[in-house]
Amino acid sequence: xxxxxxxxxxxxxxxxxxxxxxxxxxxxxxxxxxxxxxxxxxxxxxxxxxxxxxxxxxxxxxxxxxxxxxxxxxxxxxxxxxxxxxxxxxxxxxxxxxxxxxxxxxxxxxxxxxxxxxxxxxxxxxxxxxxxxxxxxxxxxxxxxxxxxxxxxxxxxxxxxxxxxxxxxxxxxxxxxxxxxxxxxxxxxxxxxxxxxxxxxxxxxxxxxxxxxxxxxxxxxxxxxxxxxxxxxxxxxxxxxxxxxxxxxxxxxxxxxxxxxxxxxxxxxxxxxxxxxxxxxxxxxxxxxxxxxxxxxxxxxxxxxxxxxxxxxxxxxxxxxxxxxxxxxxxxxxxxxxxxxxxxxxxxxxxxxxxxxxxxxxxxxxxxxxxxxxxxxxxxxxxxxxxxxxxxxxxxxxxxxxxxxxxxxxxxxxxxxxxxxxx
Numbered sequence: 001x002x003x004x005x006x007x008x009x010x011x012x013x014x015x016x017x018x019x020x021x022x023x024x025x026x027x028x029x030x031x032x033x034x035x036x037x038x039x040x041x042x043x044x045x046x047x048x049x050x051x052x053x054x055x056x057x058x059x060x061x062x063x064x065x066x067x068x069x070x071x072x073x074x075x076x077x078x079x080x081x082x083x084x085x086x087x088x089x090x091x092x093x094x095x096x097x098x099x100x101x102x103x104x105x106x107x108x109x110x111x112x113x114x115x116x117x118x119x120x121x122x123x124x125x126x127x128x129x130x131x132x133x134x135x136x137x138x139x140x141x142x143x144x145x146x147x148x149x150x151x152x153x154x155x156x157x158x159x160x161x162x163x164x165x166x167x168x169x170x171x172x173x174x175x176x177x178x179x180x181x182x183x184x185x186x187x188x189x190x191x192x193x194x195x196x197x198x199x200x201x202x203x204x205x206x207x208x209x210x211x212x213x214x215x216x217x218x219x220x221x222x223x224x225x226x227x228x229x230x231x232x233x234x235x236x237x238x239x240x241x242x243x244x245x246x247x248x249x250x251x252x253x254x255x256x257x258x259x260x261x262x263x264x265x266x267x268x269x270x271x272x273x274x275x276x277x278x279x280x281x282x283x284x285x286x287x288x289x290x291x292x293x294x295x296x297x298x299x300x301x302x303x304x305x306x307x308x309x310x311x312x313x314x315x316x317x318x319x320x321x322x323x324x325x326x327x328x329x330x331x332x333x334x335x336x337x338x339x340x341x342x343x344x345x346x347x348x349x350x351x352x353x354x355x356x357x358x359x360x361x362x363x364x365x366x367x368x369x370x371x372x373x374x375x376x377x378x379x380x381x382x383x384x385x386x387x388x389x390x391x392x393x394x395x396x397x398x399x400x401x402x403x404x405x406x407x408x409x410x411x412x413x414x415x416x417x418x419x420x421x422x423x
Contacts, residue, residue, distance in 0.1 A: 023161020
């Protein structure tokens, strides 16, 4: 097996394991504390540091991966997640509510750092290994194939993680579930240490903050649109819809199952996105208009759902479920095209920094969406969360109108490889 293919397979498998436990963690925290009677805003607050930590973790992680190697950052991410699980498992049920919330927020912040360090390292590794495969005789579509598979399979694992979290909470309880997941990640970490070269992806890192933030216009504009895109998803996904469905008589298992099915189907569509969006020879002339079109189409879905909620249509819960299925399809294609574009715009020498900068914007969008999910649902119920989603998607579409359709002259030719991916 070619070394690049083996390294790609190892990174993908490691990220699968990480994503499985990360999805389970979200359900463990959400369901456990909702069962204890926490309000929608408090539930959202539990995830705020998790999302906020990702902004800095992506920026610093991309720089560190460039300076010290992708493998080392992958190891740090896995190790940090293990520490976060153990920290969260130390929560004492006898503590006062304020202390418990502070402890969970802190532990979630640690896990947020871990997630984005691991994600930045893993996705940067795809850029590096695909370039190595091309040098070894691979085709120019290697990045396309690898990112599509990585993306779809990763989100399927995240969906399974949602189901796993509910199952573990029901069978083992909160603390034992965290210990079991920490042990599994320790085995994955040992495999990474034994299998990957330490200096993979190492290059000369940016020497100043100005250089780190001054990306090419394509990446800067794409990052702005990414903030709005993922804010538009999480504003209903984190608190609004799960709490709404539970209020309609759904059990925790049913709510977790719906989120799992939604995420798995979303991952499947991501893997198929390259068949849905026609590719161009230059990698941008068709892909950029596709990003604009799918942003506009996506904005129509929550707008229609707001009208349905306000009109109190019959069988509202099933109308919402069906509408969110359409949302998931359009969102998967949209986010897949976005994440392809960041790799197309990025230079290969500092790919980790470019990816880290882009996913810092991703984390900022998730942070804003998480905050507004709790606030809007508490203020105005489901209609307000869906209305917030529609507004963010309108902003996303307006920003994508400024995306360049040609690569900057300084962008290396290898960046024009074809491929799609996502969060």
